Amino acid sequence: MENARQVLSTCMGKLVFFCMYLPNPATMKYFIWTMKKTIIEAKNIFKSYDEVKAVVGLSFSVESSKCFGFLGPNGAGKTTMMKMLYAKALRDKHHESELSVLGFDPENHELEIKARTGIVPQEDNLDVELDVMQNLLIYARFYHIRKKEAVKRIGELLEFMELGDKKKAPIRALSGGMKRRLLIARALINNPELLILDEPTTGLDPQVRQLIWDKLRLLKQQGVTILLTTHYMEEAFQIADTILIMDKGKKLIEGNPVTLLKENMEPYVLEIIDKKEASKVKGNGKSGVRHEDAGERVLYYSKNVNELKKMAGKLLPGTHHIRESNLEDLFLRTTGRKLNAVQ
């Protein structure tokens, strides 16, 4: 009898759950989202600031536990796109636009997204009046984390970012690299599922950059989805599973960095840094050698490294080098401009 009552009660519970929640379209949408593993889905996103078209019809999607990198020259629209993901900027009204972050539209569910996201903005916004610990404690309060728990978590995060001895340091006493690492520690305070990093390593020395890449790789292994913008090709290669190169608000190319290069670029480049010297060699049309002018530099691309070596033999030492092609070369090929050019 007792058993029968229990079975009946469980069935009733499930029925009540079904009736209460499933017909609700928002719940259905969330339920479907949890089944998929897409963390961000952006379709036809536009953003204008008066006459400036910062983002023009951008579409992309980011899978769970992957790193997605935005590349592009200054003013390409990278930061604007990031800001729209957590409602710091609102996208233009456009009938075909759709944006979903962790299953929510940022326009209507800013707090739900922020609760589960960590953000490292392009500009350092640490409070210089406070020390390291105080900066992080204030952040923990935003997430209603109790002080005792916050202190423990902050200690772990500072250790993780190798800032364990800086708890009491005033912000102004930190180097640029330490501040960047502190911003990442701060972004992790709420154990985020999604980490948004706008130029996490700009201006840092190669060692600190390497340390940050190691930490980001670790976080990815732990299941954190990472979205970042960068000007560094190496960064994109080291940690991004997918990159999206954009320019003037539009997508130019998207894909896995290694595959993109393999499919779109000759593997070797003869880079001549002295234009006068470059006039000594002519590679165009010769055994598949392609030529590209990049301001003061002249570049010859080929599958055949020996062909490039033969050409290099005609040049003065110190005026050229042969290297593997990279994303910068791919950008140049697609746009005719340098990736880090100022617009």
Ligand SMILES: Nc1ncnc2c1ncn2[C@@H]1O[C@H](COP(=O)(O)OP(=O)(O)OP(=O)(O)O)[C@@H](O)[C@H]1O
């Ligand atoms: N708040 C704003 N008001 C007006 N214009 C803006 C604003 N924010 C960005 N813009 C403009 O939108 C365009 C895209 O800027 P955005 O900051 O997104 O570029 P970015 O790719 O992040 O560049 P960078 O590599 O220099 O950080 C630029 O032309 C910029 O001047």
Ligand SMILES: [Mg+2]
């Ligand atoms: Mg930016």
